[in-house]
Amino acid sequence: MRKVVRVAVVDATRAQMTMNQSKLALFILISLLLMVSFSTFSAVLPQERADVMYHSYEGDGMSIDGPSVLVRKQIGNKVSVSANYYVDMISGASIDVLATASPYEEERTEHSVGVDFLHNKTLMNVNFTSSSENDFEARSVHFGISQDFFGDLTTLSMGYSKGWDEVGKRGDENFFEEAERQQFQFGLTQVLTKNMIVGINFENISDEGYLNNPYRSVRYVDPTADRGYRFETEVYPNTRTSNAAAINLNYYLAYRASIYGEVRVFSDTWGIDANTYKLGYIHTFGDDWILDLRVRQYQQDNADFYQDLFSRSAEFNYRARDKEMSSFKNTSIGLSVTYEYQFSPSSWLKKGTLNYELDHLRFQYDDFRNVLADAPVGEEPLFEFSANVTRLYVSFWY
């Protein structure tokens, strides 16, 4: 009976997704046409700058680090181009790997190029991104448009992205799967007072194809096994549609400081509901130093087809034990320190900054158990871990 219900839910989900997509596509098309024809105020191209960053993630037995370089240059006064080179070097073994496989090392390289056009007083941009690793290829294209209204007090922006993934599997040359993704973005930024800006963002994302991680497994009770359970491949639905909306606020304080906050709600057709809260304070010391302190809280409910322990093999049509599908919360605290240097007026460089950023994250799972612990099946302690995310970078404006 539960299987029948699940199949019906997935069919309804597909129908809903198709309807959502067509409505959004129609809305965006009409809006874009109207927007371009009613454009009356000016927009500006992004600033010319270059950033070189080293990033590092350390947590749950994993180490991921590498460089990221972002360069943006203006061509004439109507066009701005940008390029980004990004690398993730991954090593170690998370709880998922330790439970079912052996530690590994791999590298992901991402390239992206973009062009911004200022045309008929409207700012438009196009971006291409490609990401490559030994078992995964992803390509995507993004179109965006933004327009200022009301003497530049209001900015309306819209975006559309399409992505294509090719999924492989280490040690299985015959494994080849594909997935596609569409994203619709919609944003409104409003200047409320001379010290306050509020922004609202909405995004609809829909996926179709192979959406599993081929290395993740579910576990099920098997009294004949040594440990009392065995692992088998996860099976996810092949469609997913999600909606997210966020509101953020920035407020300027009289002594050149600011506070900012954000609330985001999320819901998808797999049954995941999530909320994110962010609060930060920026303080300046003289003209050269900027300190940013922040806290962030995230909480989600598990996907409908998630279970830490299934009662038998292939118990349901769809099954997951990926901890990103479980119920959990994470809390992070972070700080950023920026030192700013102004170059002489005769130099081709205008300004430079040196930045250090650190966030400490704590993940606590409500229904994902630590199978490495010595305990009866299904009574293992709940899993939790901490991680540090570090960024060190220099930026130059020219």
Place this chain on the structure above:
Amino acid sequence: MNKQLLRYSLSGLLFTSVLLISGCATSIEPWVKPYERDNLADPIMSANRNPVSSSYTMHAFQAREGARGAEGGAGGGCGCN
């Protein structure tokens, strides 16, 4: 609960954008004059003042959480599995 909130927020956005695009609200005068925008132009008021760092941070969270989207930055495939 979240689905309802999302529905309301999208309706609100659509309503506001229709007002903007149709020009219905053009009779309202901008209430913050250009010469009053020094504070707003300060980099500490920018939600995305360091794109290279904010897109990485967004990716670091998105790879470990079920939620995705509405982060405010320009989109693109995250390329994460």
